[in-house]
Amino acid sequence: MKAARVVALGLGAIACGCSGNQSALHPYGAPAIHVEHLIVGIVALCTVVWVLVMATLGAALWRRRQKKVETEISQQWLTMTVTAALALTVILIAGMTIASFYTTRAIGLPAKAALTITLKAQQWWWQVTYAGSAAMPGFQTANEIHIPVGQDVQILLESADVIHSFWVPSLAGKQDLVPGRSNSLLLRAEKPGVYRGQCAEFCGLQHSHMAVLVIAEAPADYTRWAVSQSADAIMPAGPDAAAGRTAFLAKPCAACHTVRGTAATGTSGPDLTHVGSRQTIAAGLVETTRGSLAAWIADPQTLKPGNNMPMVPLTSFELQDISAYMESLK
Known part of the structure; x- marks a missing residue:
C-alpha cells in the first residue's frame, strides 16, 4: 500500500x-456557573436598557407629531429624560463592574486544590503534565485532561512560543497562556462527561485545529486511569x-x-507512551x-x-x- x-x-x-459539551450557557462546573450568571445578568440589564431607549425614542417621535406642544414643557421633559438616562447609565456600569469583580473572586483558586496539572500550549497542541506524589510518579500526556468529578483542580498555564488561550466553556472561564509567565485557572466538574475546549487566541496557521478534551470521571475511575498512565x-x-x-x-x-x-x-x-488510549490525535x-x-x-x-x-x-x-x-x- x-x-x-x-x-x-x-x-x-x-x-x-471533537465530541463533548462546549457551551458557556450549559455549565457543569462551579466556575462556569458563576460566569453564566454574570452573562445572563448583563444580557438582562442590556435588554432592559434597549427597551427603555426604544420606548423613549417612540415617545419622542409621537410627541413630535403633535401640533400643539408647549416649548417649556418639552424642554423640561428633555432635561428630565437626559438626567435620568445619565443616572441610570452610571448605576448600570457600576453594578456590572461590581458583579464582574465578585464573579472573578468566586472563580479564584482555593487555598488547596486536590490536583495540580501543568498545561503548556505549543503550536499547535497541548502538553499536559501531572504532578507526582509519594504514591504515584508524575507523567505526561497530550491534548486530553482527565480530572476527578467534584474536586478542585488547579491548572498551571504556560506557553512555549506565542500567546494562546485555554477555554473550556462548560467548566471554566477563559485564561491566556503567555510566554515567560505562568497563569492559573480553577477547573471543577460536577458531572462526569467529556467537555470540549479549544485555544481561544489566534496563535497561527492551525489555531482552529487546537482543541483539548477535558474528561471528568468518578474519583475511583480517575485513580485507575492515572495509575495506568504513570506506568511504562x-x-x-x-x-x-x-x-x-x-x-x-x-x-x-x-x-x-x-x-x-x-x-x-x-x-x-x-x-x-499511551497514545493509543487517547480519543483523538493531532489536538482533536x-x-x-x-x-x-x-x-x-x-x-x-x-x-x-x-x-x-x-x-x-x-x-x-x-x-x-x-x-x-x-x-x-x-
Missing part, C-alpha cells in the same frame, strides 16, 4: 472533530506492533517523542484509529499544514507496523 493511499484512508476521520508502555504482543516498535526506535521518531520504558526520550513532540483533528495514525505518520503536513512534525521516509510495511505499534500503546 502506498503512503498516499494510507493518507486518503485516514482523511475520513477528519470529519469527526507495555511490550507489544502482536507481530506487527513488535516490528513497529523496532522501526519506531530505529527511525527519527525516537528523537522527538518519548515512549517510557524504551530508548525513545525525545521532548520536542508529544509523549506517546482525527479520532485515534490505526488508519488515522497511519495517515498522520505518512504525511502530517497534508492533515495539518505548518505543524512541526516532519515527514519521515517509511516503506509501506514500516508505516503499517508503526501505526499498529502506536495503536497498541494503551
Whole structure:
C-alpha cells in the first residue's frame, strides 16, 4: 500500500472533530456557573436598557407629531429624560463592574486544590503534565485532561512560543497562556462527561485545529486511569506492533517523542507512551484509529499544514507496523 493511499484512508476521520459539551450557557462546573450568571445578568440589564431607549425614542417621535406642544414643557421633559438616562447609565456600569469583580473572586483558586496539572500550549497542541506524589510518579500526556468529578483542580498555564488561550466553556472561564509567565485557572466538574475546549487566541496557521478534551470521571475511575498512565508502555504482543516498535526506535521518531520504558526520550513532540488510549490525535483533528495514525505518520503536513512534525521516509510495511505499534500503546 502506498503512503498516499494510507493518507486518503485516514482523511475520513477528519470529519469527526471533537465530541463533548462546549457551551458557556450549559455549565457543569462551579466556575462556569458563576460566569453564566454574570452573562445572563448583563444580557438582562442590556435588554432592559434597549427597551427603555426604544420606548423613549417612540415617545419622542409621537410627541413630535403633535401640533400643539408647549416649548417649556418639552424642554423640561428633555432635561428630565437626559438626567435620568445619565443616572441610570452610571448605576448600570457600576453594578456590572461590581458583579464582574465578585464573579472573578468566586472563580479564584482555593487555598488547596486536590490536583495540580501543568498545561503548556505549543503550536499547535497541548502538553499536559501531572504532578507526582509519594504514591504515584508524575507523567505526561497530550491534548486530553482527565480530572476527578467534584474536586478542585488547579491548572498551571504556560506557553512555549506565542500567546494562546485555554477555554473550556462548560467548566471554566477563559485564561491566556503567555510566554515567560505562568497563569492559573480553577477547573471543577460536577458531572462526569467529556467537555470540549479549544485555544481561544489566534496563535497561527492551525489555531482552529487546537482543541483539548477535558474528561471528568468518578474519583475511583480517575485513580485507575492515572495509575495506568504513570506506568511504562507495555511490550507489544502482536507481530506487527513488535516490528513497529523496532522501526519506531530505529527511525527519527525516537528523537522527538518519548515512549517510557524504551530508548525513545525525545521532548520536542508529544509523549506517546499511551497514545493509543487517547480519543483523538493531532489536538482533536482525527479520532485515534490505526488508519488515522497511519495517515498522520505518512504525511502530517497534508492533515495539518505548518505543524512541526516532519515527514519521515517509511516503506509501506514500516508505516503499517508503526501505526499498529502506536495503536497498541494503551
